[in-house]
Amino acid sequence: MANPAARRQKIAPYVFIAPFFVLFLVFGLYPIGYSIWSSFFSMKLIGNAAPEFVGFRNYVNVLTVDPFFYQALLNTVILLFTGSLLQHFIALPLAILVNGRFVRGRELFKTAYFLPYITSTVSVVVIFGTLFDTNYGLVNWLIGLFSDGEKIRWLQEAPGIKAVLSVILNWKFVGFNMVVYLAGLQAIPTELYEAAEVDGATKLRQHLSITLPLLLPVIFFAVSLSIIGGMQIFEEPYILTGGYDNMGGDANSGLTAAYYLMFTAFKAYRLGKGSAIAWILFLVIIALNAVNRRVTRHLENR
């Protein structure tokens, strides 16, 4: 091990990753530790002179008697599929289309699709609220052209709330995923397609046999992000259904796990229980990501 170059090569990765861990130790450790600690105490948000140690009682309470937690978790998982995951079936084809060799105005399209991602959630929700208004909304007006059934009360009834939330989530994040896929497409050498073209493969065939397999790591990446983000969705349902006072609207349809966590801490003032919900949610997210990893491995090995 006398070779200094080899030694440098050994040390280098640790130096390169050090900033994250240093910053985590300085800024992340205490808040996370505090959060774990408080989940084992009967803590209120304010005024804890001597919080009482309760062991796992907060966790047990959430998992057994709490009337909202499972529903909030179920709502989140439903929205994960209809909102956060569904969009990959739109984003990937869109990316391929935009990336097409003969597309004119590529920059314009790309920017148009990305606009929702940069628009603030409040604006987005206000505009969608108008579009889906029962009596005056554009959507019900369009439906009315084709059928004369009863008007759908999108924002007031349970199925409608989930539908609108799903539309918002798809709309908002498709552009983001498209951009991620576009960057991924860059890494696929053009020669592969040229060779396939010479062999007479159709475009669809080319994408199924070249693009998809080679993009699998990127798809894994994007889906992981969707799971992590989707399971922590808070702002969109919170604003759409009118905040803590309404707990997700009709039949708590828009009450997500993060929304309930915030309600518990900031509206019901139970910091300990809120922290417990956060850590249960953390374990769920880790588990879902493990599933994602296994599925991806399985596909890779095929």
Added chain:
Amino acid sequence: MKRLYSFLVLALVAITLLPAQAFDPAKKYEVTFGGYGDLEKAYAEVFKSADFKAKYPNITVKFQTADFGGHHTRLTTILAAGEQTNDIEALEVGFIAQFVEAGGLTDLNAAPFKAGVFTKDIVKFAVANATTDSGSLIAMPVDIAPAVLFYREDLAKKAGVKMDALKNWDEYIAALKKLSVGGVYGIEHPSAVQAIPLNGGKGGWFSGGKPLEPKAKFVDALKLVEKVKAAKVDGDLGAWSGPWSQAYLDGKVATAVNGAWFGGTLRTWLSPEPGKWRVAYLPGKIMASLGGTYLSIPQTVPAPRKAAAWEVIKYLTTSPNAQLISFRAIDAFPALTTVYKDPVMDEPVAFYGGQKVRKIFADVALNIPENKVSEYDNLILGIWNGAVTSVVNGKATPEAAYADALKKIRATIE
């Protein structure tokens, strides 16, 4: 070393000698104020007034304003961290209950503030809401929202209904039916009335260790919602949405049940043409409160700053000048009862076709019953609103919705 030592001694002496930390008129103070919504506009005018400047030439006030949700999130986060906030923090009545239980705010009844001298002139129910069982006053009421019935005089005349002496909700609903013709909505949404029989939703949720008692009171509130819905007199309009605002602008909403401040919203933008609206007591002369603002000094504020903050709060809450400026600027109804005798209260108001509406506001204000707040109020309110929605949507009878809400509340509180 010696200098440090003597400095420490001096500091110690200073701390022990100045526990009262009296307000010093010769010193310059900058008081920071955390508020939401319209408050900055009103209070900035107060601090610009000649009277304030003459009394407190040495105080300037610096604002931190956010929207309603943002303000309370910031305040609770910093108090939860146990750190120093702005010297004065505004609180909406819905948040008062939490602090009554949890602490974190300075007791204004204690020395050196001794607010008791001043609170006798402030509406009783509002003071009671901010007072703990042990008699601490955690915030001073600065404005209140007596609930009244706003109605369109022109539409009422056309429909041949009298809105100013409705004896009960049935009469009200019957009137709404007559008003709801030709694209006019009697009321924006059935849930607009739900909180009224429950004192506007301020307090009374949890008494004697039991939520939602007496049962009849709460089931009746749900039945009222069901009746309004069944009468098909509502516009199904979500408050603060485009269609909601447009319906008012088009003159298509005949009545509104809301706090006095809503008159300001009507006047400034929802229905600015004067002479159309009138104000009446709620059906059966129910007295309720639908909002209100409190001013507090968090405990984490250092003592000398507290002293100046208290002077500002005292001025905003107990000076007729300040109370009337706020009322004119943003329709924040005075919590200070001595103002009710001011000639202003007896003036005809052009926006209401010359009606002397302020007398009605004041009368309601003086008669709002006291209701006990509890630490569970917010939690219960969230669940209760779910019950209201399920009744509006016809998914549950009032009885069933009540039972379901009760079950959920018990399970969550456990």
Added chain:
Amino acid sequence: MTRRALAALPAHLTLAVFGLIFALPFWMVFVLASWPAREVLVFPPHLWFGNGLLENWQQLLARIPFARNYFNSFGIATLSTLGNIFFCTMAGYAFAKYRFKGRDFLYGFVIATMAVPGFLNLIPFYKMMVKFGWINTWLPLVVPGLAGAFGIFLMTQFLTNSIPDELLDAARIDGLTEFGILRRIIFPLAKPGLAVLGVVTFVGSWNNFTGPLVLLPKVESTTLPVALSALNSRVDNNLGALMLGNALTLLPLIIVFVFFSKRIIAGLTAGAVKQ
């Protein structure tokens, strides 16, 4: 019209229809910015510009120190973005291209930190920032996130697939140091990934609300979204100024995106890696 262009017509149509749907709400933000306060919340919603722009602009300037807030937003977002581009590429390169002890565990740890719902962590974090004396400064919004887990995840993913190992070996033989490789080879080749990271970091920092709301209490040291929230009131109607503020908040984001996005698609012919 050539045959090729004709064949691409359906693709263009699809893109255009979707594009319109996606851009509509965005368009409305700008349209509403030009209507006087009283006419913002109307039905049917405005689709074309009104005549309240000047009035809104004056009201906006009268209510908040707009230029200062803009500067703060811009400074915080720019520093965060530069930091992430540098530190995340470095860490991503290490995780992607080195074999070292504890790599999988450490990488798993980085990813796991993203799965922690951090909503309540602001409370202890605030406490810390008071101790540090960082309240009302840009530091708490820039420094802790300089090497964000998201960016490391992204860059690891991107570099694993787009940099051939042979290239690195060749560079070492040529006598480049480890940092030299990072500077001369990795950064230039990572551009499409860096562009995504840059945009996402900038947008995330720019639209952050709760952080600056709590950590930057002074109106002159806070960011745009927080300062604008003061205009949201019920009696004193500032909706016009608020909408104008929203629209002006969006403008730099579009510019940043257009700037970065040229690099996201370098064009298939100029593919990232020539083997």
